[in-house]
Amino acid sequence: MKVRFRYLNPQGIIVFCSLLDSEKRLISEINTLSNRISKDVRAGKVINSNGEIFVFTSDQDLVCSSKRFKFFFEVLAEMVGSFVESQSLYLDDIARNTNRVIHNVVTYNAHSLQEIYSVLPQDQSGGNYSSVVASATEIVTQRPEKVAKLILKILKHAVSTKAEFSIYRKLAEKQPTLSQTSHVVHKVLMNALYVFFPDFNDKDVKVSVLAEPLEVRAYFDYECLQIVFLNLLENATKYTLPNMNVDIEIADEDAAVSLAFKMTSLEVVQDEESSIFDEGYSGTYSQKTGKSGRGIGLFIARRLVELNSGSLLFVSLPDTKEIHLGVPYQGVIFTIILPKNRRRVPTCGGEQNNPN
DSSP states (O other): OOEEEEEEOTTSOEEEEOOOHHHHTTGGGOOSSOEEEETTEEEEEEEETTEEEEEEEOOHHHHHOHHHHHHHHHHHHHHHHHHHHHHHHHHHHHHHHHHHHHHHHHHHHHHHHHHHHHHSOGGGSSSOHHHHHHHHHHHHHHOHHHHHHHHHHHHHHHHHHHHHHHHHHHHHSSSOOOOEEEEEHHHHHHHHHGGGHHHHHHTTOEEEEEEESTTOEEEEEHHHHHHHHHHHHHHHHHHBOTTOEEEEEEEEETTEEEEEEEEEEEOOOGGGGGGTTSTTOOOHHHHHTTOOOSSSHHHHHHHHHHHTTOEEEEEEEEEEEEEETTEEEEEEEEEEEEESSSSEEEETTEEEEOOO
16 A cells, blocks of 8 residues: 555544554654655645644655645545545444344334233243243133234244344445345235234234236345335334225336335325435324334335335325324325336336346
8 A cells, every 4th residue: 555644533533544563653753744754755744623644655656746745645634524524424324223223123022022921921931841831832722813913923023123134234235235036026025914914903904915917027136125015014004094904006017017005194294205215204293193213214115125226106195184083194105116127127217227
């Protein structure tokens, strides 16, 4: 590396250092913008609002020309501020995603334990192994439907936990690794949907899925779309008006496949519609009803769809607005559009070639 530097922030903390050990020992001797250390090395020091920067170089163009070195160093010193800001934003992003994963995994685990103890009381699960098995066997025998629902709810939490780690891994990569291939869309959707049946049943919400044709295929990474489906279905269980329907329609659109999720959900204020896919967005009535959370979020869901050369769209139907217990609801439609193959990519303005 022909250019090496050490940067200390305004608090005197070393943020970055790539100097050689021999160069570190010379730092006390560097007091100006440009110092010829030897015939092969030039060094300099700058103190500005960003902190203190030392640069050593063995690049002969810079070593031989003090003027050129000074210009280079002054530009570098100004860029350090942007570098530090970008690094700070990057670290903040990592911290935010890590905290989200930890929060959600702990929440899923707590919900699983709560569900288990609602069927198998905690005071019956602390005895010896034989007595616990006997109690569990009796419960399974006497309350099979309750246990079946419990298994589905625990499975949903397990699937959601897996999704959290999958998202963290994929979005942490500059170029996420995708295993894209042709899938039967209806089958992939149903693999995600069945774990939500108990939640929809608790709200007396009927879910219908219509696929025309049933075996229509799209080209995508299975894990990505599973996560997207989980997000949309989780939102549907939270925000759909009880005793209403959720209709999911899968359609063959020539070069693409569309999935429309239609439901009567919490009203999205018109001024907020443009923000619904923003990171961290939570609508007015979602907050007022205490249903906003720290889940996967539509921001991440749309990113995952776009990684697969697709799009995720939202439309509200204000003419369908109705009030339930003082809370406004309206018809909404979330539409996923996916390519049928890897060459033709649907966009808002038409189609384009996929370079991959």
